Amino acid sequence: MGWAxxxxxxxxxxxxxxxxxxxxxxxxxxxxxxRAVKKLPTLRGQVMVNLFYEPSTRTRTSFELAGKWMSADVxxxxxxxxxxxxxxxxxxxxxxxxxxxxxxxxxxxxxAGVPAxxxxxxxxxxxxxxxxxxxxxxxxxLDIFTIRExxxxxxxxxxxxxxxILHSRVARSNIWGLKxxxxxxxxxxxxxxxxxxxxxxxxxxxxxLDRVLPRxxxxxxLRIQRERQTSGLFPSLREYTRLFGLTRExxxxxxxxxxxxxxxxxxxxxxIDREVMDDPRARIEEQVTNGVAVRMAVLYLLMGGRQDAMxx
Amino acid sequence: xxxxxxxxxxxxxxxxxxxxxxxLVEGDRIAAIGPDLAGPAQELDCRGKLVVPGLVDxxxxxxxxxxxxxxxxxxxxxxxxxxxxxxxxxxxxxxPTIDDPALVAFVQDRARRSAAVRVYPLAALxxxxxxxxxxxxxxxxxxxxxAFSDDDRPVTNAxxxxxxxxxxxxxDVPIMVHxxxxxxxxxxxxxxxxxxxxxxxxxxxxxxxxxLVARDLxxxxxxxxxxxxxxxxxxxxxxxxxxxxxxxxxxxxDVTPHHLILTDEDVQPDDARxxxxxxxxxxSDVEALREGLRDGTIDxxxxxxxxxxxxxxxxxxxxxPWGIIGLETALPIVLDRLVGTGALSLKxxxxxxxxxxxxxxxxxxxxxxxxxxxxxxxxxxxxxxVYDPAEGYSRSRNTPxxxxxxxxxxxxxxxxxxWVVQEGRVIx
Numbered sequence: 001m002g003w004a005x006x007x008x009x010x011x012x013x014x015x016x017x018x019x020x021x022x023x024x025x026x027x028x029x030x031x032x033x034x035r036a037v038k039k040l041p042t043l044r045g046q047v048m049v050n051l052f053y054e055p056s057t058r059t060r061t062s063f064e065l066a067g068k069w070m071s072a073d074v075x076x077x078x079x080x081x082x083x084x085x086x087x088x089x090x091x092x093x094x095x096x097x098x099x100x101x102x103x104x105x106x107x108x109x110x111x112a113g114v115p116a117x118x119x120x121x122x123x124x125x126x127x128x129x130x131x132x133x134x135x136x137x138x139x140x141x142l143d144i145f146t147i148r149e150x151x152x153x154x155x156x157x158x159x160x161x162x163x164x165i166l167h168s169r170v171a172r173s174n175i176w177g178l179k180x181x182x183x184x185x186x187x188x189x190x191x192x193x194x195x196x197x198x199x200x201x202x203x204x205x206x207x208x209l210d211r212v213l214p215r216x217x218x219x220x221x222l223r224i225q226r227e228r229q230t231s232g233l234f235p236s237l238r239e240y241t242r243l244f245g246l247t248r249e250x251x252x253x254x255x256x257x258x259x260x261x262x263x264x265x266x267x268x269x270x271x272i273d274r275e276v277m278d279d280p281r282a283r284i285e286e287q288v289t290n291g292v293a294v295r296m297a298v299l300y301l302l303m304g305g306r307q308d309a310m311x312x
Numbered sequence: 313x314x315x316x317x318x319x320x321x322x323x324x325x326x327x328x329x330x331x332x333x334x335x336l337v338e339g340d341r342i343a344a345i346g347p348d349l350a351g352p353a354q355e356l357d358c359r360g361k362l363v364v365p366g367l368v369d370x371x372x373x374x375x376x377x378x379x380x381x382x383x384x385x386x387x388x389x390x391x392x393x394x395x396x397x398x399x400x401x402x403x404x405x406x407x408p409t410i411d412d413p414a415l416v417a418f419v420q421d422r423a424r425r426s427a428a429v430r431v432y433p434l435a436a437l438x439x440x441x442x443x444x445x446x447x448x449x450x451x452x453x454x455x456x457x458x459a460f461s462d463d464d465r466p467v468t469n470a471x472x473x474x475x476x477x478x479x480x481x482x483x484d485v486p487i488m489v490h491x492x493x494x495x496x497x498x499x500x501x502x503x504x505x506x507x508x509x510x511x512x513x514x515x516x517x518x519x520x521x522x523x524l525v526a527r528d529l530x531x532x533x534x535x536x537x538x539x540x541x542x543x544x545x546x547x548x549x550x551x552x553x554x555x556x557x558x559x560x561x562x563x564x565x566d567v568t569p570h571h572l573i574l575t576d577e578d579v580q581p582d583d584a585r586x587x588x589x590x591x592x593x594x595x596s597d598v599e600a601l602r603e604g605l606r607d608g609t610i611d612x613x614x615x616x617x618x619x620x621x622x623x624x625x626x627x628x629x630x631x632x633p634w635g636i637i638g639l640e641t642a643l644p645i646v647l648d649r650l651v652g653t654g655a656l657s658l659k660x661x662x663x664x665x666x667x668x669x670x671x672x673x674x675x676x677x678x679x680x681x682x683x684x685x686x687x688x689x690x691x692x693x694x695x696x697x698v699y700d701p702a703e704g705y706s707r708s709r710n711t712p713x714x715x716x717x718x719x720x721x722x723x724x725x726x727x728x729x730x731w732v733v734q735e736g737r738v739i740x
Contacts, residue, residue, distance in 0.1 A: 111628035111629065112628075112629065120582070132630070135512065195508070195515075200506045
């Protein structure tokens with residue numbers, strides 16, 4: 001079956017088949033890590049631009065490694081948000097990238113919708129590495145890959161996403177992907193951090209973490225931004241931790257075979273305790289490794305590769 | 313010059329007329345109206361056409377002073393004429409804002425030199441639209457200000473607004489309010505709900521509008537001022553206004569064409585032409601707006617015409633400027649999507665787009681009675697066209713209606729007895 005997508009902007013656009021295809025390809029990519037020589041020639045001669053309008057070490061490095069292992073020429077453009085001319089036109093950026101000969105553009109931007117605008121105005125394949133509060137598809141894919149790797153399937157699993165759902169592109173992308181693959185999804189957090197209309201996505205909402213934790217097969221703990229406190233969304237980090245932190249004490253509520261995920265970087269002691277991160281049920285470091293595999297798979301599929309050719 | 317408009321279906325809600333009649337124009341006035349009028353006069357065959365009093369827009373941004381790259385009095389009034397309008401209220405969100413009699417005079421002077429239709433400047437309610445100090449309303453009224461409005465800024469201080477209403481109540485000039493609580497609206501860019509959630513865009517709840525509608529109605533009752541609620545968008549706002557009118561409060565209200573047909577589901581988050589303020593609401597609100605228009609709770613349809621050059625609409629949604637152009641599409645949208653679907657009668661549409669806004673601005677049009685100014689729009693209700701803003705008269709093209717096939721377009725517009733549009737094209 002062919003791969004229909006030129007760009008990867010949002011999980012919402014992917015079918016269950018698309019997602020499984022990416023996961024299967026990622027599994028093959030992960031095998032390559034075990035080789036002594038990691039390079040694949042797939043993207044030789046292709047220019048991949050990492051265009052980051054927000055600071056990011058983890059995601060940018062992950063994309064960079066994925067590109068390099070596929071033999072692409074990788075260029076990083078970090079645009080510190082302080083130097084972004086307010087109201088700089090996305091179209092102007094697109095023209096610049098076209099002039100640079102970019103074949104693949106990985107973009108992270110603080111405003112929702114920018115990767116889609118870019119995809120419309122450049123010939124290159126565009127990968128959304130996070131746009132505002134909208135989506136972060138490769139993060140969702142690596143979370144789902146990690147779950148599938150441990151549990152074999154997503155169907156019927158109960159995934160709990162804890163924290164600031166309102167501002168989270170990770171939560172939104174996860175919800176689309178998890179629902180497509182047949183998982184049950186519940187979000188937990190204070191009402192001020194839960195966006196409206198989630199029930200229309202078939203997502204359960206809870207404000208009582210202790211009640212939902214024992215029923216979860218997977219707990220995905222989101223990073224809490226400290227500045228949400230000053231904007232009045234919750235009274236203090238201490239109270240947040242008390243109500244929604246995945247603390248050492250709450251570990252006992254978890255199923256023995258539950259998985260603990262965190263997209264990183266974690267605020268240790270706020271949304272998650274060190275002991276929880278070190279618990280054998282946590283897969284947080286594995287998520288980082290899987291991120292590279294998933295991004296290699298996405299690059300491969302977007303650039304027209306065939307899965308059998310890679311495995312061979 | 314005498315013109316005889318022959319055989320059109322004349323709709324004049326000001327006199328409850330809906331009949332096939334001839335209209336005789338002499339000089340700048342309506343000289344006769346009746347069946348089978350005879351010349352001598354130049355004739356315009358209006359058979360199969362609608363003949364209505366020229367449309368009047370309460371609120372259009374004319375670009376001058378300060379935003380001439382987006383629009384000018386000349387371009388906006390030509391767009392208006394092409395859209396069947398014969399008079400416009402000029403919005404105050406200019407640079408500088410119209411808060412001084414000299415600036416009212418400036419707009420009037422620009423209109424005298426370059427406008428294709430009548431222009432009624434609005435004037436700011438507070439200096440610099442800052443919501444703190446009152447403008448010189450007496451002087452502004454004498455200079456010709458048709459209404460007081462801080463445009464898209466609410467007066468957040470209820471004490472200031474109360475004094476402004478009290479003060480304005482000694483002049484017979486309405487205050488137009490924009491009801492949106494800035495704290496509840498926050499950094500929102502579209503209606504708060506399912507669609508803002510999945511697009512990852514910050515939401516503006518309906519409550520942001522409703523709390524200020526409630527406040528402003530209460531203040532209108534307290535002060536006895538003429539208060540006009542601009543661009544109502546929610547069912548609860550409609551209910552609040554309906555109840556206020558029932559209790560005899562002097563309040564009027566308007567709605568835009570786009571809020572009558574589009575919903576938050578239509579918003580394209582990667583296309584700034586959908587960044588509309590107040591935001592597009594869910595269908596249940598749209599239905600309530602239509603009902604409010606039918607039962608007279610909402611008096612007028614106003615365009616909120618807000619031009620932006622392309623550099624604005626190429627921006628990301630969060631950063632893009634608010635608003636869309638609307639002068640050339642208002643009538644076709646209303647005819648095709650409301651009258652054409654049975655949601656609104658033709659007479660109610662003309663009342664809301666001509667009779668009522670003319671009265672509100674104190675403009676002489678809005679009627680075809682004998683001796684009235686000959687401000688007339690001739691409409692071909694069967695004409696079908698795909699709207700292309702590039703072919704329009706506005707300097708800007710920021711509209712989500714590009715490419716829409718619409719049925720019912722103005723073909724001729726007369727202002728004070730002179731044709732400014734013939735065969736759908738602006739002349740002169």
